[in-house]
Amino acid sequence: MDSTGNLFHPSLAAALMKLDPEDGEQIMEYFKTHALLTREKALLQTSVREQKKLLVENAKLKKDIEQLRGQLQEKQRRRTAKALLAPAPPPPTRGPAPATPVGHPASPAGATAAAPTNPPPPSSSSDDRRETQGRRRRGERKARPTSDSLSLGAEPQVDVSRLDLRVGRILSVRRHPLAETMSIQEVDMGENAPRTVISKLGGKTHLEQLQGVLAVLLCNVKASKMRGVVSQARLLCCSSSSGGCVELLAPPTGSAPGDRVTFLNYPGDPDRELQAKQRVWELLQPDLRVDCRGVANYKGCGFEVKGKGLCRAPSLTNCVIR
Template sequence: MTRKVLTDLRTKVTSMRDELIAKETARLKEENEALASECEHYRQQLIKAEISNGKPQYSVPSVRCSAGDSATAPPAPKVVPTTKAETQQSSDGPQVQPKREKEKSAKKVKDAPKNDAPKAEEPVCVSQLDLRVGLITNVERHPDADALYLEQIDVGEAKPRTVISGLVKFVPIEAMRDRMVVVMCNLKPAKMRGVLSEGMVMCASTPDKVEPIRPPKNAVPGDRVTWTGRPEADYPNPEGVLNPKKKIWERIAPDLKLNGNGETVWMSKQLEVRGKGYLVADSLKDAQVR
């Protein structure tokens, strides 16, 4: 009887111990993930602050090489002839690594641990976006989508661009005709319900309201939008076409907003058509721009 009680107690203690270990492990894992996320958040904030202050950013290589590395480099595989013919060949001419040694070397290379250290994320800047003033020369409902407009927009090129916008529920078609807008021109073209869209009309938005951003009154189609957060001479050229794999737009978008005056800002600095004024919304303030 006593043995059975001891066995039951031992089983319960073991079960309670395993349960406590599992809970503590899960708690520590969750805490580590939260700390890692917080560190990444502050790292991104630091990068943004440095960009805002004009400090250049550089990628950090994951592996550093120097002249001193050769002293610690692993020695080359030693060639050991296994036959008389191979011995003769090694003394009379260039040494040839025996097949067995080649196989061992190949196996060592294959089994060597890979350097999986994450590469430093390249900083982004709103100046990488090709934002231009555009004039909607024609607009109609998308033939295959009730919520989409199909627009022809003059952005200062030889012919207008076809752009599709989901604004039917927010802006009457009459208000879209002959309207001056701001267009992102270097998104990768994409088909929307069978029609190729060659850009995106930039809009301020809340859950209930969407308004296309308006350029300054005296702006003309093709005027480039720039950022007041950097000196004029320091503006980089926009990317030709944004690489979707780099997620440049996705990383810029969270900080592209309207301020309390209804002006479009990135990292709290206004976007402008240089010499003509800022980009604004009709009525929204403190809203996201996308």
């Protein structure tokens, strides 16, 4: 390649044309094709090396995350054991009992004995002290469980690990009898029975094309009735910015019903059921996107079925997941 960016210098082309006017142009084309193939091979080798480097770095990060997770769990166990084994505070001591009046010494012989005086009634200060001590004891009983609960039951963090995302196969699909824009799917989730799912794909998708397709579903949403039919999960879809094009998020090739979708940077077990008052899905959904390569991700971390690959949008890029 010369300084102008051409594969061969013009003088070389002119010399070839002069030596062989008939085949010179074909020879030049052969040389150009060979040079382009050599350049593509070099780029491919560079890409493979970068991919291997990224795989090594990802494995190291995963190992570090597992170590940190183990340390965190060990600290939590120690904190729990310490809180359970801590001795209860001793009960506050009561004030001294009022002294019993002591009798007067005996009068001398022949003298008239003085009448014994009655013991003084308990003072109001003693009553106030006992009442204050009682209030303090009651206050300590209330405060102790509160501190323990704060140390042992911290508010769970809101990240994508709380979502139970799994692969499912659509067995059948039909329009909702009471809503033209909704459809009803029966989905095999690898469980004893298929789940019924209501989605808003009726007006924008050819429903007959969905039968037998693998999809990604959110499985720990609370079952809810939609126009008289109970929906037991949520289909994840990719939607263009205008909303005119909607596609089902596709799991990687080789996935099977029941496979879980996980995130390398966000390990952990999902909630048994998402609580509506915590609004976990609403908080996470803005960060669920499809990038410029068509890969589904949460804050840059891909939707992954372990050992099988990443989830993708069939054709859309740079769009939201809902």
